[in-house]
Amino acid sequence: EAQVTQNPRYLITVTGKKLTVTCSQNMNHEYMSWYRQDPGLGLRQIYYSMNVEVTDKGDVPEGYKVSRKEKRNFPLILESPSPNQTSLYFCAVRRDSMPDYEQYFGPGTRLTVT
Amino acid sequence: AQTVTQSQPEMSVQEAETVTLSCTYDTSESDYYLFWYKQPPSRQMILVIRQEAYKQQNATENRFSVNFQKAAKSFSLKISDSQLGDAAMYFCAYRSGNTGNQFYFGTGTSLTVIP
Numbered sequence: 532e533a534q535v536t537q538n539p540r541y542l543i544t545v546t547g548k549k550l551t552v553t554c555s556q557n558m559n560h561e562y563m564s565w566y567r568q569d570p571g572l573g574l575r576q577i578y579y580s581m582n583v584e585v586t587d588k589g590d591v592p593e594g595y596k597v598s599r600k601e602k603r604n605f606p607l608i609l610e611s612p613s614p615n616q617t618s619l620y621f622c623a624v625r626r627d628s629m630p631d632y633e634q635y636f637g638p639g640t641r642l643t644v645t
Numbered sequence: 646a647q648t649v650t651q652s653q654p655e656m657s658v659q660e661a662e663t664v665t666l667s668c669t670y671d672t673s674e675s676d677y678y679l680f681w682y683k684q685p686p687s688r689q690m691i692l693v694i695r696q697e698a699y700k701q702q703n704a705t706e707n708r709f710s711v712n713f714q715k716a717a718k719s720f721s722l723k724i725s726d727s728q729l730g731d732a733a734m735y736f737c738a739y740r741s742g743n744t745g746n747q748f749y750f751g752t753g754t755s756l757t758v759i760p
Contacts, residue, residue, distance in 0.1 A: 571654075571752055573651075573736060573750040573751050573753050574738075575750070590747075619688065623748075634692070634748065638688065638689060639688045639689075
């Protein structure tokens, strides 16, 4: 079964305390990305990765870091979280060869920064 | 960056009736894909239907169909015989066929199904 897992699912933290949200896939797909979802704004892409050691910025990368050391994992790092990063975060995975339109989403991580 | 506009923040429909959700997009590209995603209260993102821009025929998936007007840059979703389980947030999304890397999402339409 195709699966994208995210951990943690819920997180409440304080301003400035570094945190990592993990994303893992079992599909051996090349392309992984992170989105944030905010009311009235839809989903906006933070970072994406075409393959191991290849990452690039999306539309809202400020305040975030990513790494892709293994094909199956794509963690999202907030070095110094701020309240404006309170959001719902999704990891998404798709293949990088045709047919490549199916994008599999993780279950989401609800982050609150106080 | 491409923009995707959903002008209806909220919609409602009677059970068993038909509803149409609107989406427009802005692009100068000729090769692209369009999608409708459903997000129920569980927050899971579920692909409902997709449309390749090079295809003139409108995509259909059971009770879900689209009206793709390429010249008008319009991509509406029609839900027929609405069911209580269709209640969700619906997002329209665009993806370039050239770069293929970024998805652009609209702001969503919240659909309520009235029993």
